[in-house]
Amino acid sequence: MNKFKLAYGFTIILIATLAAAGAAALVLKAIGADPWATFVTIFTGPFQDVFGITEILVRAVPLTLVALGIAIAFRSGIINIGAEGQMLMGILAATGMAISFPLWPKAVLLPMVILAGAVGGGLWASIAGSLRAYLGVNEILSTVMLNYIAVQFYTFFLRGPMIDPAELETGSGTPQSVRLPESAILSKLVPGTRLHTGLILALVLAVVVYFFLWHTTWGFRLRAAGAEPKAARYAGIHVERSLVTAMVLSGVFAGIAGAVEVSGVHHRAIEAISSGYGFAGIVVALFGALHPAGIIPAAVFFGLLLVGADMTQRSAGVPANMILVLQGVLILAIVSAKMYLNNAYAQERAYRLFTRLTGKSDATVKTGGQS
Amino acid sequence: MTHGFAYNVLSLGVPFSVALLLASLGEMFNQRAGVFNLGCEGIMCIGAFLGFLPAYFLKGGAMAGYGNLLGFVLAMAAGVLLGLLFALVTVTFRAEQGIAGIGLQMLGWGVAGTLFRHFIGGVTGVDGVASWAIPGLSRIPWVGGILFNHNPVVYLAFALVPASWYLLFKTPWGLKVRAAGTEPRAADSMGINVNRVRYQALMLGGAMAGMGGAYLSLCQAKMFADDLVAGRGFIAVALVYFGRWSPWGIMGGALLFSLAQSLQLAIQVGGIKFPYEFAVMLPYVLVILVLAVARKARMRGPSHLGIPYNREMRY
Numbered sequence: 001m002n003k004f005k006l007a008y009g010f011t012i013i014l015i016a017t018l019a020a021a022g023a024a025a026l027v028l029k030a031i032g033a034d035p036w037a038t039f040v041t042i043f044t045g046p047f048q049d050v051f052g053i054t055e056i057l058v059r060a061v062p063l064t065l066v067a068l069g070i071a072i073a074f075r076s077g078i079i080n081i082g083a084e085g086q087m088l089m090g091i092l093a094a095t096g097m098a099i100s101f102p103l104w105p106k107a108v109l110l111p112m113v114i115l116a117g118a119v120g121g122g123l124w125a126s127i128a129g130s131l132r133a134y135l136g137v138n139e140i141l142s143t144v145m146l147n148y149i150a151v152q153f154y155t156f157f158l159r160g161p162m163i164d165p166a167e168l169e170t171g172s173g174t175p176q177s178v179r180l181p182e183s184a185i186l187s188k189l190v191p192g193t194r195l196h197t198g199l200i201l202a203l204v205l206a207v208v209v210y211f212f213l214w215h216t217t218w219g220f221r222l223r224a225a226g227a228e229p230k231a232a233r234y235a236g237i238h239v240e241r242s243l244v245t246a247m248v249l250s251g252v253f254a255g256i257a258g259a260v261e262v263s264g265v266h267h268r269a270i271e272a273i274s275s276g277y278g279f280a281g282i283v284v285a286l287f288g289a290l291h292p293a294g295i296i297p298a299a300v301f302f303g304l305l306l307v308g309a310d311m312t313q314r315s316a317g318v319p320a321n322m323i324l325v326l327q328g329v330l331i332l333a334i335v336s337a338k339m340y341l342n343n344a345y346a347q348e349r350a351y352r353l354f355t356r357l358t359g360k361s362d363a364t365v366k367t368g369g370q371s
Numbered sequence: 372m373t374h375g376f377a378y379n380v381l382s383l384g385v386p387f388s389v390a391l392l393l394a395s396l397g398e399m400f401n402q403r404a405g406v407f408n409l410g411c412e413g414i415m416c417i418g419a420f421l422g423f424l425p426a427y428f429l430k431g432g433a434m435a436g437y438g439n440l441l442g443f444v445l446a447m448a449a450g451v452l453l454g455l456l457f458a459l460v461t462v463t464f465r466a467e468q469g470i471a472g473i474g475l476q477m478l479g480w481g482v483a484g485t486l487f488r489h490f491i492g493g494v495t496g497v498d499g500v501a502s503w504a505i506p507g508l509s510r511i512p513w514v515g516g517i518l519f520n521h522n523p524v525v526y527l528a529f530a531l532v533p534a535s536w537y538l539l540f541k542t543p544w545g546l547k548v549r550a551a552g553t554e555p556r557a558a559d560s561m562g563i564n565v566n567r568v569r570y571q572a573l574m575l576g577g578a579m580a581g582m583g584g585a586y587l588s589l590c591q592a593k594m595f596a597d598d599l600v601a602g603r604g605f606i607a608v609a610l611v612y613f614g615r616w617s618p619w620g621i622m623g624g625a626l627l628f629s630l631a632q633s634l635q636l637a638i639q640v641g642g643i644k645f646p647y648e649f650a651v652m653l654p655y656v657l658v659i660l661v662l663a664v665a666r667k668a669r670m671r672g673p674s675h676l677g678i679p680y681n682r683e684m685r686y
Contacts, residue, residue, distance in 0.1 A: 027482055031489040079469050137662045138612075140409060140469045144605045145655040156648035279477060286470070319488040324481025328413070331474030332456070335466035 004351055012340050016333035023329040024322065033318050041315060042308030052307060054193040058265060059303035062087075062257040064202040064296055066281030068209045069253025071290040075213060076246030077226030082128055082143030083254040084278025085150030086121035090255025091262045092157055093120025095177050095269040099162075102181035109183045114201075114259045121255020122248045124150065129247030133240035139247070147278070158269060177269040186264040196264035205253070206292040222246050254278065276324070280306070283327045286334045302327075376641075380633050381517045387629035388622075389528045390415070390583040390591060394607035395614070395621045396535050397579025402611050403539060404572035405552035405675045406461055409472025411580045412604025413479020414453045418446035418584025420483040423595040424490065426497040439500050439589055443524075446585035447578040453479070454577025458570040465679035476604070484597050491595070499593035500524060522590050531579075535618040548572050552673030555680040565680045580604065602655065609658045612665050616672055624661070628654060 025035035046052035066083045073080035080086075097116035101109060128146055131137035158175035167174050186196040213219040224232040225242040233239050257277065262269055284302050288294030309323040340346050394411055401408040425445065426438035457475055460466045500522040509519040539545040550558035551568040559565050587603070588595045606628065614620030635650045 023478075027485060031485060081473055131659065131663060135663045137659065140473070141605060141609050141662060142659050144602065145609075145658045148602050148655040149652050152648040152652045156646055159648075160646070279473075282470075282473065319485045321481050321484035321488065324477050325485060326481070328474045328476070328478030328481055331477065332460050332466075332471055335471045335474065336460045336464035338466060339464045 004354065005347070008347055008350055009341055012337045013334075016337040017330070020326060020329040020333045024326045027322065027325050028318065031318070033316060038312050038316060038318055038322075041312045042305060045311040045315075046304055046307040050190070051193055054190050054195040055307045056300060056303040057199055058194045058196075059306045060296075060299040061196075061198045061202045061264070062261050062277045063281055063284045063299040063302055064206060065253050065257035065260065066277055067284035067288060067295045067299060068206060068292060069250040069257075070281055070285040071288070071292070071295060072209065072213065072222070072253070073246050073250035074285065074290050075226050076222040076242060077229060078129065078132060078243050078246050078250075079140050080125065080128075080143055080247060080250045080254075081140050081282065082125060082146050082150075082278070083250070083257075083281050084274050084276070085143070085147035086124050086251040086254035087258035087261070087274045087278055088150045088154040089124040089251075090117035090121035090258030091269050091273060092154060092162075093117055093255070094259035094262055095162065095180065098180040098184035098263070099178055102183070104183060106183040109181070110186070110263070113180075113184045113263055114256055117255040117257075117259025117262075118252045119255065121258060122252040125247045125251020125254070126244065129244040129251075132247070133243040154269075155271065158271060162269065164268070175271055179268045180263060184263055185267055186260065194265055196260075198260035198264040201256075201260060203296070205256070206296055210292040254281075257281075279324075280327060283330055283334075286331060376637060378513060378517065380630065380637050382520075383633035383636065384626065384630040385517060386521050386525050386591065387632055388625040389525050390587045390603055391607050391610060391628055392528050392622060392625040393531070393583035393586060394580045394604060395610040395625055396531060396618060397576035397583070398608050398611045399535065399576075399614070399616055399618065399621055400539070400548060400572045400579075401576040402676055403552045403616055403673055404548045404569045405555060405673055405678065405680070406458075406569055406573055407468045407472065407608075407677045408454075408457055408461075408475075408573065408576060409469060409605065409608060410453065410457050410475025410479065411472075411576075411607055412600060412602065413476040414450050414577050414580040415584035415587070415600045415604045415607075416476075416479040416483040417449050417453065418581030419588040419599050420487055420584075420595055421449050421581075422446040422585025423497060423588040426499070426589060427491060427495065427595075430497060435498075438497070442589055443582060443585050446581040448581075450577035450579070450581025450584075451574045452577070453581075454573040454575070455570070457577070458573040461679065462566050462569045462573070465681060468677050468679075487595060487597065494594055494596050496594045497589070500590045524586055524590050528586075529622070532618045532622045539618070544568075544571075549673070551680070552675055555675055559680075559682060569680070580607070583607070606654065606658055609662055612672070613661045615665075628657065631657060 021039070028035040028038055046056055066087065070080055070083060094113045094117035098109065098113045101112070104112070124146065128139050128142045131142050132139040155175060158177065162177045163173075164176055164178045166178070167176065186198050189195045189197055189199060213223060221232070221237050222242050222245065224235065225237050225239045226246070229239050232242075258274065261273060261277075266273055280302055284295060284298045287301070288296070288298035305323055305326065309320045312318040312322070313320040394415055398408060398411055422442035422445065425441040429435045429438040429441075453475065457471065460471045461468050502520060502522045505519040505526070509515040511519070539548065547558065547563050547568045550561075550563060551565045551572075555565045583603075584600065587599055592599055610621055610624040610628070613624040614622070632654060635653055638645065639647075639650060
């Protein structure tokens with residue numbers, strides 16, 4: 001039965017993925033592209049050279065970090081759609097830290113930059129967290145609104161107080177900050193590519209999140225408050241506080257993702273720097289079953305999709321917005337599939353059908369309790 | 372046209388409110404039936420694009436006169452289909468509505484953006500729907516220009532407010548919708564097919580969100596751009612809370628928002644120095660404030676909002 005359970009879950013995820021691919025193929029047909037050729041380009045294009053492969057990992061780093069945060073929030077019963085805005089706030093804080101203290105040695109400045117990013121993202125998320133916990137404001141709506149606000153806030157800083165003085169001198173006025181000092185930049189992991197040591201940080205933090213959520217009392221409290229708030233309250237857990245904590249932690253991870261992105265990849269704050277990682281991170285978290293062990297492969301998979309989509313835009317003229325379609329349908333497919341994944345009754349029926357079809361009889365079918 | 376500051380703000384604010392009003396009335400039916408549809412934003416994106424498309428292709432041709440009408444029909448049809456999709460996911464598959472809504476929003480964004488880049492490419496204007504002054508009424512000094520000198524969709528949208536009120540509170544179907552969102556189990560025991568009612572409400576809500584989107588591209592902006600909708604779908608959802616699930620309250624909320632927007636525009640035109648970014652931020656800040664203040668209202672909302680109905684389970 002256990003083997004069957006695994007196969008059952010796998011089949012359902014497969015069906016959901018195929019449904020999403022089918023919907024994406026429809027849109028591709030509508031714009032006159034060849035769906036099969038496009039998919040082949042997306043999935044094989046990035047593997048043609050070392051640079052392509054490292055690019056996948058470059059995208060996977062922020063995706064992993066954002067998704068880890070989102071997983072903490074979702075597990076704790078609060079939905080964070082605001083990673084995009086939290087990332088921007090993290091980038092602002094990290095950039096501010098880096099360009100304010102350019103003379104500090106790298107061993108001090110770099111950790112401070114990442115920390116500043118974490119604080120920026122966490123503070124921004126705390127707004128939505130407290131509004132939800134103490135005023136009952138729907139956190140989905142408030143985080144979405146805070147995204148729009150953060151974008152404006154960010155561009156205000158890039159156009160005004162933080163703009164590169166050189167841009168004002170030449171008069172081009174591109175809204176971007178000065179280049180970060182060398183001591184605030186994450187070193188390269190593979191020379192000649194954009195892959196940086198943020199990858200290691202992401203992997204370490206994934207392990208930390210796993211231990212935090214499943215092997216500490218604090219993590220247990222968060223998950224309990226998320227799974228059954230009423231029972232958690234009876235058990236003496238301060239549910240409101242744990243909602244705020246979860247949201248802040250979620251923002252911290254998005255902020256770190258922002259700091260790593262600016263310090264590892266772009267080396268200065270520019271417009272559109274978050275490039276949808278905040279939203280893609282939601283899909284990665286869901287696709288990775290809200291568990292670090294699932295999130296890492298899911299992030300690599302979506303990194304591949306993002307790089308592949310860029311390649312098809314260049315080679316076949318398929319707009320990279322296509323990836324949003326795929327992400328949207330995937331979310332719909334995954335949340336729909338959940339009903340069959342967690343449903344012991346549906347699973348048992350599938351099992352009976354399976355045994356009838358294969359002729360194997362198993363009189364002592366045992367499934368988990370109704371969830 | 373030197374009517375003064377207040378006149379300018381009001382005459383701009385009334386047509387600005389329509390996209391919000393249409394989408395929000397639709398969302399009201401969704402939520403009254405117990406489904407929280409955040410995908411409203413995505414439906415509006417697709418509605419805005421599809422509404423724009425026929426007018427764009429027929430521009431200057433013999434059929435140009437039908438472009439706008441066809442656009443609205445297409446946008447509403449797409450809205451119904453997307454409502455149906457959302458119903459399949461949240462009613463039949465009982466998925467978590469908040470996350471599913473974000474999925475629908477991304478889907479809508481992506482589809483509209485992809486098709487826009489392929490079929491049109493850059494920002495191009497269309498003639499859009501011309502305004503039609505109501506004979507007689509529009510001659511009333513001051514008030515006439517504010518209320519009776521707009522495009523026909525504006526009048527239609529405001530006529531839909533009492534119509535929605537009637538549909539929701541005075542017809543058997545409206546009663547079923549309210550029952551499905553408040554006491555689905557009781558409704559079920561009285562022979563109401565809860566899921567079917569939710570499907571119907573979502574299709575109606577989708578059509579209205581699609582219409583709101585088409586209004587944006589055909590009547591308000593008279594062009595399409597990726598960020599045309601700019602969160603109006605989410606604001607529409609928030610307005611339903613603010614309006615306490617009643618058409619009149621929603622109308623008030625939509626007007627409040629659009630007046631804030633036109634006030635901000637008027638102030639900028641008036642030359643008062645204010646960072647542009649903070650002006651754009653304003654409506655979103657307002658949404659959060661409104662939601663925080665509307666806290667008590669939630670008690671009076673549909674009690675089964677956001678909870679999928681499962682006949683086989685006690686809860």
